[in-house]
Amino acid sequence: xxxxxxxxxxYGERPEEIKKxxxxxxxxxxxxxxxxxxxxxxxxxxxxxxxxxxxxKEALEELGLDVEVKMGADHIASSIAEAALHEGADExxxxxxxxxxxxxxxxxxxxxxxxxLSDIPVFVHKVRPRLPGDEAVxxxxxxxxxxxxxxxxxxxxxxxxxxxxxxxxxxxxxVRGRMADPFAEEIEKRRLHEKLTAVEEELRPYYGRVTSExxxxxxxxxVLRVSDQISADVIVLGRKKPAFFSxxxxxxxxxxxxxxxxxxxLVP
Amino acid sequence: xxxxxxxxxxxxxxxxxxxLFFIAVGIITPDLLESVSQSIHAGILDYFSWLYLxxxxxxxxxxxxxxxxxxxxxxxxxxxxRPQYSFFGWIAMLFAAGMGIGLIFWGVSEPLLHFLMPxxxxxxxxxxxxSFAMRYVFFHWGIHPWAIYTIVSLSIAYFSFRRGMxxxxxSCFYPVLGERIYGMPGKLVDVLAVFATVFGTATxxxxxxxxxxxxxxxxxxxxxxxxxxxxxxxIATALFMASAIxxxxxGVQILSKINIIIxxxxxxxxxxxxxxxxxxxxxxxxxxxxxxxxxxxxxxxYPFAGYEWSRDWTVFYWAWWxxxxxxxxxxxxxxxxxRTIREFVLTVLSVPxxxxxxxxxxxxxxxxxxxxxxxxxxxxxxxxxxxxxLFVFLEQYPVSGLLSLIVILLLIVxxxxxxxxxxxVLGSLTSGGSMxxxxxxxxxxxxxxxxxxxxxxxxxxxxxxQMMAITAAFPFMIVMIILCYTLWIGLSQEKDRVEK
Numbered sequence: 158x159x160x161x162x163x164x165x166x167x168y169g170e171r172p173e174e175i176k177k178x179x180x181x182x183x184x185x186x187x188x189x190x191x192x193x194x195x196x197x198x199x200x201x202x203x204x205x206x207x208x209x210x211x212x213x214k215e216a217l218e219e220l221g222l223d224v225e226v227k228m229g230a231d232h233i234a235s236s237i238a239e240a241a242l243h244e245g246a247d248e249x250x251x252x253x254x255x256x257x258x259x260x261x262x263x264x265x266x267x268x269x270x271x272x273x274l275s276d277i278p279v280f281v282h283k284v285r286p287r288l289p290g291d292e293a294v295x296x297x298x299x300x301x302x303x304x305x306x307x308x309x310x311x312x313x314x315x316x317x318x319x320x321x322x323x324x325x326x327x328x329x330x331x332v333r334g335r336m337a338d339p340f341a342e343e344i345e346k347r348r349l350h351e352k353l354t355a356v357e358e359e360l361r362p363y364y365g366r367v368t369s370e371x372x373x374x375x376x377x378x379x380v381l382r383v384s385d386q387i388s389a390d391v392i393v394l395g396r397k398k399p400a401f402f403s404x405x406x407x408x409x410x411x412x413x414x415x416x417x418x419x420x421x422x423l424v425p
Numbered sequence: 426x427x428x429x430x431x432x433x434x435x436x437x438x439x440x441x442x443x444x445l446f447f448i449a450v451g452i453i454t455p456d457l458l459e460s461v462s463q464s465i466h467a468g469i470l471d472y473f474s475w476l477y478l479x480x481x482x483x484x485x486x487x488x489x490x491x492x493x494x495x496x497x498x499x500x501x502x503x504x505x506x507r508p509q510y511s512f513f514g515w516i517a518m519l520f521a522a523g524m525g526i527g528l529i530f531w532g533v534s535e536p537l538l539h540f541l542m543p544x545x546x547x548x549x550x551x552x553x554x555x556s557f558a559m560r561y562v563f564f565h566w567g568i569h570p571w572a573i574y575t576i577v578s579l580s581i582a583y584f585s586f587r588r589g590m591x592x593x594x595x596s597c598f599y600p601v602l603g604e605r606i607y608g609m610p611g612k613l614v615d616v617l618a619v620f621a622t623v624f625g626t627a628t629x630x631x632x633x634x635x636x637x638x639x640x641x642x643x644x645x646x647x648x649x650x651x652x653x654x655x656x657x658x659x660i661a662t663a664l665f666m667a668s669a670i671x672x673x674x675x676g677v678q679i680l681s682k683i684n685i686i687i688x689x690x691x692x693x694x695x696x697x698x699x700x701x702x703x704x705x706x707x708x709x710x711x712x713x714x715x716x717x718x719x720x721x722x723x724x725x726x727y728p729f730a731g732y733e734w735s736r737d738w739t740v741f742y743w744a745w746w747x748x749x750x751x752x753x754x755x756x757x758x759x760x761x762x763x764r765t766i767r768e769f770v771l772t773v774l775s776v777p778x779x780x781x782x783x784x785x786x787x788x789x790x791x792x793x794x795x796x797x798x799x800x801x802x803x804x805x806x807x808x809x810x811x812x813x814x815l816f817v818f819l820e821q822y823p824v825s826g827l828l829s830l831i832v833i834l835l836l837i838v839x840x841x842x843x844x845x846x847x848x849x850v851l852g853s854l855t856s857g858g859s860m861x862x863x864x865x866x867x868x869x870x871x872x873x874x875x876x877x878x879x880x881x882x883x884x885x886x887x888x889x890x891q892m893m894a895i896t897a898a899f900p901f902m903i904v905m906i907i908l909c910y911t912l913w914i915g916l917s918q919e920k921d922r923v924e925k
Contacts (some may be wrong), residue, residue, distance in 0.1 A: 334600065334914060335599070335600050335601070335603050335914075336600070336918060337584070337588055337599060337600045337911070337914060337915035337918055338584065338588035338589060338590055338599055338915075339590075339599065339604075340588075340589060341588070341918070342599075342603070373603070
């Protein structure tokens, strides 16, 4: 998928967990990992022993990955975003923590800030694809990608990345509001059908199967619904410039990132 | 064949069925109707009176926002279209819509009632109560009712003239319902519009009949029995039914114009023969007070003292305007084709409002002058019989007999023209938006309007009329909130439409 991945890590990260992540990333095409740890000003661990980081590095190297360790300081999200750019990473990988008591996947403020600030794509790993346990590691052939678009400027940016993914199935979902009269609605339908067909053709060489659908409704709700319906592993989205009063990464992306069970690949 | 007819005419059958059921219950068991409608009415007031205030204020902000935004330049019609009527002709017709029975009925009574029975934090019959009374009259009859009408008329005008859809409330719901506007959800919206129109218009007709009756009783000593009021409704019904069936639209238009001329002459007569400087001072100071306090007035329900008062007056008015809005909205929309949204909104909000302010300053101001400066006990009369106050007021002027007769004539003509227009609008709403309405529908709606007014008068008089207006308006208020959303969706697609 992407050559170099930056993984932000914090103290307490377990080697067996990072190994599982490494397996997935390797299977999806990554061969170089940058482990990045930020110590906040005034932190108890600032400048202390980093042997735990070396253990993580070794765990990943066992998988045949090329691993480097980098350190940063001060504002965590800004440091990660800067480092990713500086190290020439193709993506930033984040694993969300499961909160069983409310049965959903919540993002912390650092992840939220990172999604807002990053100038390179962020891969937010949620429930799907599952980390390898008893079952086999997911491969590219198994990968189901949901590409959510409204054909706006932000949603066309992910297309080169979609070509990089090269999964088993790419489903293009266009969500919109209904036009205000039947005639305009008919014209819009025809226009979108042509556009969707063109994007399908563009992506067909990179996937075993490419399909598309066009729905009317609330973008975030529809994306979440379809993603569960097709058991998508990754939802590919473009990050919009936030409007005044809206969520930092755009309301739709915000809701999808927070509530989705599929992983999110957010393209800035 | 019957199934096809039922499908095609489902709005008509459903709405007329509901109204017929209401009439039947009112005739067979008036006590049951009274107790049920009282419970519904009490429930709405207990839990949702605040919603009426917030909605009306929101409608005002919304229409002003749209008028002053980039969407203000959008035409209610195709881009090359020109207004169908001249500016002055259009304004005259706006007056016709805005000047109705209510203005004559409440012109003298309402300021006097507020003056006599203000909220508990004011002393009855005090100068403060007088100032409060005038300010609230301006508020109840001012910019808010027109904002309420504008929501409906702007939506209908936009979706039918610019988007080429039928002139129905359900057409405005296309952005949220899609093809379902042709199914049950869309039909339900139209039924709610019919329901609100019937009760809103019946309320006005009831007021009109009560006042015509009071006038005849006062002038000629006619019996004050309710049967006479019913007789007046029956005669007026015969008149407007004849007009609606014969399709004497030209005649109705001429009558409306004559009515406005007579009303204006009456206004000038009272202004010149009363204390003109006093009236003009009342107009000026009340206008200042109104402008200065419009936000406070809009959202003030006096929860600590005067809550009952606010519910009895402001909430009733807002509900009444909402229940009138499908009817007035359709009328205003029809005459405004070819105008820009900005021109439409700003004119509709300002011109009739200003005329109404002058009307109330002249009639209400003169009544307060007679009460406070001349010692005429008008407020007590208004307190005892709302419909009588106007005639006692006219007695203080020369040729009072003639003036009273003119007022009764005005009321009758307003009654006929309003009921006639309402019959046509109801027919159109239940005929898929078509202006060619079958005769039997006109007859059914005409009779329904009058019968509902009679049933309401028999079950509880003025209180029942007010109660039903509030109840019928509630579901339509929700419809209007959604209309704002759908209109916004439609307008926000305009830029893309032009590009495409």
